[in-house]
Amino acid sequence: MRRFAPFLLISALSPSAFSAPPTFNRDIAPILYRHCTACHRPGEVAPFPLLTHRDAAKRARLIASVTQARIMPPWKAEPGHGDFAGERRLTPVEIERIQKWARAGAPEGDPQHRLPLPAFPDGWQLGQPDEVLTMASAVQLPPDGPDQFRCLVLPRNAVSDIFVRGVEFRPGNRRLVHHALVFLDSSGTARKLAAGSQDGSYACFGGPGFRPAGMLAGWAPGATPVLDPPDWAQAIPEGTDVVLQVHYHPTGKRELDQSSLGLTYSTPPTKGRAAITLFNRRIDILPGDPHYVVRASVVVPRDVELFGIAPHAHYLATQMKVDAHLPDGTITPLIWIRDWDFNWQGQYRYKQPLHLPKGTRLALEYVYDNSKNNPHNSADPPVRVTWGEETRNEMAVAFLGVVLPSIADVPSFRREMRLQYLDSLLPTGFSPDDLPTGVQPAAVKGPGGKSTPRTRTVSK
Ligand code: HEC
Known part of the structure; x- marks a missing residue:
């Protein structure tokens, strides 16, 4: 028995033997609030909230496995291949912390360590837009079945040439909207396609059904809109339609969506x-x-x-x-x-x-x-x-x-x-x-x- 004593001593002195397992209040909530709750909160695109200890504890093992496999948070670009703004990626230390917490039975920890629930900006992230384009009527989505890809023309208020440096898509119904692309159409095709449909939106999957005169923006859950330098603002010429292509994911209930787009004007570009x-x-x-x-x-x-x-x-x-x-x-x-x-x-x-x-x-x-x-x-x-x-x-x-x-x-x-x-x-x-x-x-x-x-x- 004596032979093993040094080993016991060493392991007893190693920090991991002393340190208590991570707790939700102290170690896990900060990770979730920073990387997950943008989508995992009521009314957002993710299927369940991850705000409270209860929310997270009952899914601790699933959370541990999807974070270790880097399925969550969703971020597809490999590190070292392009240095991107808004990268969503857990560090190896954060991933390990979640593993340990799940293995330890997902303890809540000291109530004194409990963090206030994160606050989320309500309203336009780029500030009040100069022009807001809203779907003329709500798109109606069936409760289930395959995902829906719908295109529609957003009615314009202004008819003159404008330049924009900020384009912010705001989903009307965040549970439903999986991603959106904003195209420009100077051919009038989208208008015709929409006119032939029941609710003003027509089915479109891999493209909008016309050759776009440009693309204004893209949106996916968790995306942060950016203001471009006025030097390279984008033109929306008179007579050009702004067309939304929205990917809807049925939720199990009959749902409506009426999304909008905020435009921040700019002086004409120089570049x-x-x-x-x-x-x-x-x-x-x-x-x-x-x-x-x-x-x-x-x-x-x-x-x-x-x-x-x-x-x-x-x-x-x-x-x-x-x-x-x-x-x-x-x-x-x-x-x-x-x-x-x-x-x-x-x-x-x-x-x-x-x-x-x-x-x-x-x-x-x-x-x-x-x-x-x-x-x-x-x-x-x-x-x-x-x-x-x-x-x-x-x-x-x-x-x-x-x-x-x-x-x-x-x-x-x-x-x-x-x-x-x-x-x-x-x-x-x-x-x-x-x-x-x-x-x-x-x-x-x-x-x-x-x-x-x-x-x-x-x-x-
Ligand atoms: C950008 C939005 C977004 C963020 C950020 C995000 N999730 Fe998710 N999550 C989703 C959506 C949407 C789903 C539903 C499945 C899908 O569409 O991929 C999901 C599904 C899940 C699931 C269920 C997976 C399954 O197989 O059923 C878990 C667990 C999960 N997320 C955990 C997390 C954790 C933990 C984080 C942060 C570390 C996180 N998510 C960050 C959007 C997000």
């Missing part, structure tokens, strides 16, 4: 704002193929500042990677998503815009799993999948928001991008009309197209 769309529409995935790779690349025709990125695919994609190959040979990773989930598609904004010199090659590589082992595969048995906007189709797109030194640079930048898009389409036998929605019409139609600055926001 050019443009988008680079990386895409490859040669997608043909055979049923059962567990690892189908799609690549695409473009060369940046002049120096740009990259401020945001939004990768897009449907349900079969598993991995997404976009890298910048700089002319000096360095490779800058722009984003890497290792377990893509269509329900958590983010619009990622860099903490600091990245300088990409002329000649930088942007390379996209996405992987798809069309086997029955992919839990997101909606077809059983799997079927052949090709490019398209419908649920049964796939896409391989990344939208990159860039700033050019002056507005005068935008037309030539677009022209050069357009030539590359055409080059990539020609060998495939596709026409420019096959460009993915999201590619600026001016970029497709050429100098005859409308020459308003490309107005995509990638916010998060």
Whole structure:
């Protein structure tokens, strides 16, 4: 027995032997209030609140497992591949603390350590907007069934050209709205589609059903809206419709949603704002193929500042990677998503815009799993999948928001991008009309197209 004494002594002296297990009041509540309750509180998108000890204790093991697997908080971008604003990520120490607390039986701890419940800002996060656009009537959602993707035109109050530096989406019914994208339509198509529908909203899944003249903003639960520098404000030209695409997740009850959009006006921009769309529409995935790779690349025709990125695919994609190959040979990773989930598609904004010199090659590589082992595969048995906007189709797109030194640079930048898009389409036998929605019409139609600055926001 004597032989073991030193070991006993050592373990008895180690801090973990003395330290009491973490408690909810002292150790866990601060983590939940900081990283979880933005969504896990009454009336928000998450299915249950995580505010009190009772809320958390009865799910302690589930919380421990989803935080360890990094499923929660939802944040898809891998660290080290793009330094993004508003990153939601627990530290290894926080994850370990939750594990220990759950293992110890989820103790509440000393009531003296209890924190006040967190306060949440009510109202517009960017301050009172200059203009508020609200859905003309509420969208009616069935109690259950598949998720709904609805598009509608927001009525405008002003009819003149405006510039905006802040766009804040406010869901009318937060339990229901899973994500939203805000497009500009200068073709009148969305209006026609909406007029033919019962409640003014029409079904739309992978895109809004028209080729957007720009994208104003994106929203997902927990997103923080940002004010752009007035230098690169976005234009909403007269006669352009603002179109919302909303992803609704049925709640089990018949529900209504009437969401709105707050616009913060700006003086006219001095810098050019443009988008680079990386895409490859040669997608043909055979049923059962567990690892189908799609690549695409473009060369940046002049120096740009990259401020945001939004990768897009449907349900079969598993991995997404976009890298910048700089002319000096360095490779800058722009984003890497290792377990893509269509329900958590983010619009990622860099903490600091990245300088990409002329000649930088942007390379996209996405992987798809069309086997029955992919839990997101909606077809059983799997079927052949090709490019398209419908649920049964796939896409391989990344939208990159860039700033050019002056507005005068935008037309030539677009022209050069357009030539590359055409080059990539020609060998495939596709026409420019096959460009993915999201590619600026001016970029497709050429100098005859409308020459308003490309107005995509990638916010998060
Ligand atoms: C951005 C919003 C958001 C944040 C932040 C968030 N959650 Fe969630 N959570 C959800 C939603 C929505 C669901 C429902 C499942 C889904 O849609 O992915 C969910 C589901 C869960 C579940 C149930 C998982 C299951 O398999 O049933 C747990 C447990 C959970 N969250 C814990 C947490 C914890 C712990 C945190 C913080 C560390 C957190 N969540 C942060 C939105 C969020």
